Amino acid sequence: MGERVPQHIQNQIIRKFCETNRLEYSLSASEYAMKNSYLMLEEIINEKSSMNGIVFYSLFQLPENKIYRNNIYKNIIKRKKKIFFSVENFKLSSKNDILELEEIWDVKSVLPSCYKGY
Amino acid sequence: MTSYLDKKDIHLSKNFFKKGYFIQKVSDLKSLKTLRKAVVNSLCETIKVKMKKEKDFDRFLNDIHNTIKIKNLNNTRLNILNSINSSSEFHQKYFEVAKNLLFSLVGNELAMQTRVNLSIQLPGDASSLLPVHSDIWSGDSPFEVVVWIPLVNCYSTKTMYILKPENYKKIHSKFKKYAGKNSSDFYKNIKKNVEWINIKFGEILIFNQSLPHGNIVNSEKETRWSLNCRFKSLYSPYGDKKIGEFFKPITIRAASRIGMNYSLPNLKK
Ligand SMILES: [Fe+2]
Numbered sequence: 001m002g003e004r005v006p007q008h009i010q011n012q013i014i015r016k017f018c019e020t021n022r023l024e025y026s027l028s029a030s031e032y033a034m035k036n037s038y039l040m041l042e043e044i045i046n047e048k049s050s051m052n053g054i055v056f057y058s059l060f061q062l063p064e065n066k067i068y069r070n071n072i073y074k075n076i077i078k079r080k081k082k083i084f085f086s087v088e089n090f091k092l093s094s095k096n097d098i099l100e101l102e103e104i105w106d107v108k109s110v111l112p113s114c115y116k117g118y
Numbered sequence: 119m120t121s122y123l124d125k126k127d128i129h130l131s132k133n134f135f136k137k138g139y140f141i142q143k144v145s146d147l148k149s150l151k152t153l154r155k156a157v158v159n160s161l162c163e164t165i166k167v168k169m170k171k172e173k174d175f176d177r178f179l180n181d182i183h184n185t186i187k188i189k190n191l192n193n194t195r196l197n198i199l200n201s202i203n204s205s206s207e208f209h210q211k212y213f214e215v216a217k218n219l220l221f222s223l224v225g226n227e228l229a230m231q232t233r234v235n236l237s238i239q240l241p242g243d244a245s246s247l248l249p250v251h252s253d254i255w256s257g258d259s260p261f262e263v264v265v266w267i268p269l270v271n272c273y274s275t276k277t278m279y280i281l282k283p284e285n286y287k288k289i290h291s292k293f294k295k296y297a298g299k300n301s302s303d304f305y306k307n308i309k310k311n312v313e314w315i316n317i318k319f320g321e322i323l324i325f326n327q328s329l330p331h332g333n334i335v336n337s338e339k340e341t342r343w344s345l346n347c348r349f350k351s352l353y354s355p356y357g358d359k360k361i362g363e364f365f366k367p368i369t370i371r372a373a374s375r376i377g378m379n380y381s382l383p384n385l386k387k
Contacts, residue, residue, distance in 0.1 A: 058362075058363075059362060060362070087362075087363045088362045088363050089232070090362075103367050103370060104361055104362045104366065104367065106370075106375075106378040106379070107229075107352060107353070107361050107367050107370070107378070108361055108362065109378070110353065110377070110378055111353065111356070111361070114353040114354070114355070115353075115354065115355060116355050117355065118259070118260050118261070118355055
């Protein structure tokens with residue numbers, strides 16, 4: 001959603017997040033550069049491996065489309081995996097977490113229409 | 119100009135404009151005591167002493183410099199911070215304590231900082247000073263306010279200072295003269311005009327963080343303990359501190375929820 005931080009910095013933040021939260025860092029993945037591509041994300045979510053979670057750099061790397069985003073949450077919860085967002089220091093593992101996360105998305109998505117000047 | 123603010127709000131606003139801050143007695147003393155208890159509890163755990171009785175909290179906090187060494191202070195502070203910030207109840211109580219003031223001065227759809235801060239200023243400690251600054255100069259939005267909650271009585275050098283709006287106005291127009299100088303030079307110039315906040319436990323301070331403020335070495339015989347947290351109107355402009363990473367929505371209203379989830383019906387096949 002318009003955020004861009006160099007990949008190696010994102011990786012450092014993610015590693016630090018894992019360290020602080022005692023999560024085992026096993027694999028780094030970067031999404032394809034095409035707009036609205038979530039091919040890598042889908043691949044990881046649907047993978048039946050021992051991996052039990054995904055750490056994102058930021059929650060604003062999730063798809064902008066709400067329905068698509070909700071499918072991802074459902075999929076994650078169904079597969080008993082967790083997602084984490086480093087910048088926001090947020091863990092998503094329950095339906096309540098989804099509501100909280102979506103509130104932030106909702107506010108963020110109307111901010112471009114709000115007063116911006118000072 | 120149309121304004122339907124009630125008398126109480128107008129009174130608060132006038133004071134806030136004029137002084138740059140407002141101090142109010144906390145009506146929800148129970149919530150305030152819960153905040154102080156959480157801090158004391160975590161402090162006792164960190165320094166491994168038995169939990170104190172509530173009647174002894176004030177003395178215990180004020181005299182903590184007899185127990186904690188300056189070199190261990192930051193670790194203690196970080197431990198307490200992690201503990202209080204892992205509790206959503208703590209955040210809610212913090213809001214409850216300031217709710218009326220916030221609704222009057224900021225609005226009723228609010229964003230709250232995701233982490234409450236804690237200041238501990240031991241007597242004579244020059245390592246935890248906050249040199250004169252305006253929060254806006256380091257990336258905060260001028261639409262934010264700070265709710266500052268003392269856990270002990272704060273006075274003289276055991277408190278913070280703020281430059282009054284009228285004095286800031288004079289400096290603002292002559293700011294060029296500070297080019298190439300440092301914050302100490304700036305402080306020297308404003309020193310005689312700053313106001314030292316005199317506040318007791320049981321009161322809260324809400325202040326305009328765009329006004330220069332800070333503290334100096336605490337030369338009283340007691341330790342200062344205070345909490346601070348920023349609030350802003352949810353849909354007002356954000357500075358570098360964004361929604362999600364620094365602020366969280368805490369009072370979204372029904373009409374906004376409906377609006378945010380509305381999409382026009384689609385006629386395309
Ligand atoms: Fe400040």
